[in-house]
Amino acid sequence: MNVMDDGISRWRRVADGLRAAIAEGSYGDRLPPETELAKEFSVNRHTVRRAISALSDEGVLRAERGRGTFINETQPRITYPIGTRARFSENMTRQSLESAGRLINSERVAADRTQAALLQLKPGASLYKLEKMTVVDGVPVSRSTGYFPSDRFPNIIAAYAETGSVTQALKQHGLHDYRRRETRLTAERVSPADAESLQCAADSIVLVSNAIDVDLDDAPVQIIRTRFLADRIVLVFKP
Amino acid sequence: MNVMDDGISRWRRVADGLRAAIAEGSYGDRLPPETELAKEFSVNRHTVRRAISALSDEGVLRAERGRGTFINETQPRITYPIGTRARFSENMTRQSLESAGRLINSERVAADRTQAALLQLKPGASLYKLEKMTVVDGVPVSRSTGYFPSDRFPNIIAAYAETGSVTQALKQHGLHDYRRRETRLTAERVSPADAESLQCAADSIVLVSNAIDVDLDDAPVQIIRTRFLADRIVLVFKP
DNA sequence: CCAATTTGTCTATTTGTGTAGACAACTGAT
DNA sequence: ATCAGTTGTCTACACAAATAGACAAATTGG
Numbered sequence A, B: 001m002n003v004m005d006d007g008i009s010r011w012r013r014v015a016d017g018l019r020a021a022i023a024e025g026s027y028g029d030r031l032p033p034e035t036e037l038a039k040e041f042s043v044n045r046h047t048v049r050r051a052i053s054a055l056s057d058e059g060v061l062r063a064e065r066g067r068g069t070f071i072n073e074t075q076p077r078i079t080y081p082i083g084t085r086a087r088f089s090e091n092m093t094r095q096s097l098e099s100a101g102r103l104i105n106s107e108r109v110a111a112d113r114t115q116a117a118l119l120q121l122k123p124g125a126s127l128y129k130l131e132k133m134t135v136v137d138g139v140p141v142s143r144s145t146g147y148f149p150s151d152r153f154p155n156i157i158a159a160y161a162e163t164g165s166v167t168q169a170l171k172q173h174g175l176h177d178y179r180r181r182e183t184r185l186t187a188e189r190v191s192p193a194d195a196e197s198l199q200c201a202a203d204s205i206v207l208v209s210n211a212i213d214v215d216l217d218d219a220p221v222q223i224i225r226t227r228f229l230a231d232r233i234v235l236v237f238k239p
Numbered sequence C: 001c002c003a004a005t006t007t008g009t010c011t012a013t014t015t016g017t018g019t020a021g022a023c024a025a026c027t028g029a030t
Numbered sequence D: 001a002t003c004a005g006t007t008g009t010c011t012a013c014a015c016a017a018a019t020a021g022a023c024a025a026a027t028t029g030g
Helices: A010-024 A034-041 A045-057 A088-096 A113-119 A156-163 A166-171 A192-198 B010-024 B034-041 B043-056 B088-094 B112-119 B158-164 B166-171 B194-197
Strands: A061-064 A070-071 A078-081 A097-108 A126-134 A141-149 A178-189 A205-216 A220-229 A234-239 B060-066 B067-070 B078-081 B099-110 B126-136 B137-150 B178-189 B204-217 B221-227 B233-237
Touching: A010 A034, A010 A045, A010 B060, A034 A045, A045 A061, A070 B178, A113 A141, A113 A220, A126 A156, A141 A192, A141 B099, A156 A166, A178 B010, A178 B204, A192 A220, A205 A234, A205 B178, A220 A234, A220 B099, B010 B034, B010 B043, B099 B158, B112 B137, B112 B221, B126 B158, B137 B194, B158 B166, B194 B221, B204 B233
Parallel strands: A078 A234, B078 B233
Antiparallel strands: A061 A070, A097 A126, A126 A141, A141 A220, A178 A205, A178 B233, A205 A220, A234 B178, B060 B067, B099 B126, B126 B137, B137 B221, B178 B204, B204 B221
């Protein structure tokens, strides 16, 4: 009777199913009664209750004794254009949102083979690694890790810490424009460390963007790996 | 002692952690002994064994009694360019891969408000809904749902079933070129139905692309929602 | 052959999950 | 006031998950 052969509990499945159905608008502003949901998902009423309880903790639902379970209004997801010349801060202000980049950690590292190849350096070359986080309207939306050649940008860490913007920090090194050469996208489960700094559920999903920025002469400026919280952001691409 | 407040079992977590570490190359071609992994993940050896067993079923690992547990070679992920004028079939043949679109289901539906707005029709207008799946080199990589105005493309279903290509099917309706106006990307857990047709684990992650194709006069041709299996594909965008 | 290392199997115990049923508490409508 | 419908709480039980320990079976290197 009890399957659980994939390591995901039934109530978690029901919660995920409900969240998807809610996002799709299938239930309007109010959930059907627990007994009906139990039938719909073929589980016991108590299992449904646990799913609802989890979604209530997330702020998705609001259960009221005697009345029913209601769906909370959610703010629309932030849209983030990729592939264009967009600079993050500029783009956020266009959506009239307050965004801020926060430096979490930084260190000097030696380039491994892959990094060296992408940045057109020799393996072992010195890089600055910048761990940062982006907060939009008080909500953490992404964590990213950037690697810069330390020869060319010796002061990048201090400059970023001061301005909170890669664009500004690069300007201080005399680089006034750059563009994205390539973006590779995939998705995975959030790592425990990222989950903590992003203040999200441990089973959240992140969109992972691996990108290379180059200057106007096509010389690599940085490689950057960004993890966007999938339920807080939509990446938009317009050719 | 045992937390489990998120509905995901410990062995599943360990399995996911191992898969990520393996993908990153942290272990080389061989896993550390089970007792060490148990320490590393702070779980009992039996829990590690269950995780390894799951990954072995997936074909990621290969345990040999008395010798150790080894990491199987995996074929590199298929890359799929977005945003360009790329046609799926053409792009796959460029990677010398055999791709095929397979029609799963089709029906006539009435446009809801959102669909009507995107396709510039009136709510309730008649649409053809095409459920299809893409298989590359025998491996299912994506499921997609497309909506076409049935007035303009009366024969789209038969044409797609025959050719296995949207581009070809549209040509039969006199539309020789079209382009993507917008792509919106997010990620979520695979739905149970998709998990079955894609032959993947029930807790897999999909990249969800919501896109609109338009003809050369900017008239909407189709809206399409594609779910790419995140561990089988990388979306690549080059400006 | 022997010893060390490693995966495989077995038993047992504790904790968590899902099911089942009964009833309390609350709401809104008749 | 009553009643039907709904969420909240409680007890009980079967089964799965996680831990723990012991030992078998296979491999490797000396």
